[in-house]
Amino acid sequence: MNGSEGGAPGGGAGQDSDRGPVPAPPKHPLSTQPIRLTDSGGPGSGESKSKARSKRRRSRRRAGRLPDRAVVLVGPMAAGKTSLGRKVAKDLGIPFVDTDAVFVREHGAITDFFAEKGEPEFRRIEAEIIAAELARPGSRIVALGGGAVLAEATRELLRGHPVVLLMTTQAAVLRTANLSRRPLLRDDPDAWGRILEVRRPLYDEVADVTFRTDRGSKEQLARRVAGWMRGQGRRQRTAGDEPNTSTAASRGMDTDTE
Ligand SMILES: Nc1ncnc2c1ncn2[C@@H]1O[C@H](COP(=O)(O)OP(=O)(O)O)[C@@H](O)[C@H]1O
Numbered sequence: 001m002n003g004s005e006g007g008a009p010g011g012g013a014g015q016d017s018d019r020g021p022v023p024a025p026p027k028h029p030l031s032t033q034p035i036r037l038t039d040s041g042g043p044g045s046g047e048s049k050s051k052a053r054s055k056r057r058r059s060r061r062r063a064g065r066l067p068d069r070a071v072v073l074v075g076p077m078a079a080g081k082t083s084l085g086r087k088v089a090k091d092l093g094i095p096f097v098d099t100d101a102v103f104v105r106e107h108g109a110i111t112d113f114f115a116e117k118g119e120p121e122f123r124r125i126e127a128e129i130i131a132a133e134l135a136r137p138g139s140r141i142v143a144l145g146g147g148a149v150l151a152e153a154t155r156e157l158l159r160g161h162p163v164v165l166l167m168t169t170q171a172a173v174l175r176t177a178n179l180s181r182r183p184l185l186r187d188d189p190d191a192w193g194r195i196l197e198v199r200r201p202l203y204d205e206v207a208d209v210t211f212r213t214d215r216g217s218k219e220q221l222a223r224r225v226a227g228w229m230r231g232q233g234r235r236q237r238t239a240g241d242e243p244n245t246s247t248a249a250s251r252g253m254d255t256d257t258e
């Protein structure tokens with residue numbers, strides 16, 4: 001079951017490039033103040049250390065209200081799992097892992113791997129990587145590849161985690177996403193819709209909540225996902241749920257908490 005964000009704004013398959021002219025902050029702002037190398041005011045000094053300490057404390061307080069296990073992002077190719085996951089994790093001050101990135105680090109480009117070893121071998125390794133990542137305790141966000149839900153073992157593991165489904169449309173994906181890195185779409189972009197049709201029941205099976213990512217801003221969407229995650233953390237604590245046990249109590253009851 002799956003609480004739905006229905007028309008929840010988002011913007012999943014937005015653009016490969018930036019979404020607007022956002023001025024980048026200066027990388028090395030020039031200081032007009034002399035830098036002091038003593039213990040009272042300069043970089044690495046008491047003041048900046050205490051700022052860093054309170055930032056860490058704030059982060060930990062925030063993380064304290066989050067689920068104590070991985071929150072998992074699933075959904076079709078180019079729905080925004082990787083970019084949204086990274087952003088929400090950064091905003092919340094918790095780790096982020098993209099299982100495709102782990103794969104690429106260990107086995108090289110996915111497109112090459114598909115061509116040389118085939119999809120079944122990719123799926124086997126993908127499921128192993130996911131199992132290893134989901135076994136790690138602590139608040140974190142894990143973004144899966146779009147086809148990860150094909151593996152029954154993975155769907156089984158997802159029962160023990162809060163799962164967010166990011167959903168978009170083929171039109172939005174074809175407008176914006178980089179298809180060359182996605183072997184299943186590279187030669188046949190329209191396959192996106194056909195593939196989704198096959199996988200939709202699997203996404204519905206594992207998801208606790210759905211957010212649309214084909215409209216609205218990334219900021220808005222990130223806030224809504226973070227809010228939902230906090231709701232899951234509170235619920236987990238109220239239920240006295242143990243890490244890495246089933247979230248069945250919450251499954252099916254989730255709607256947006258913002
Ligand atoms: N909320 C969003 N709004 C706008 N564009 C987005 C959003 N999320 C992702 N994108 C864009 O969509 C494309 C695919 O995103 P990505 O995170 O790689 O998706 P996935 O991991 O689901 O395949 C990227 O070009 C990304 O910049």
Ligand SMILES: O=C(O)C1=C[C@@H](OP(=O)(O)O)[C@@H](O)[C@H](O)C1
Binds near residue numbers: 075078082145146147
């Ligand atoms: O849907 C799929 O079968 C795939 C999705 C990709 O990840 P994204 O969903 O992040 O694009 C990647 O795992 C691989 O190309 C296969």
Ligand SMILES: [Mg+2]
Binds near residue numbers: 081083098100144
């Ligand atoms: Mg991705």
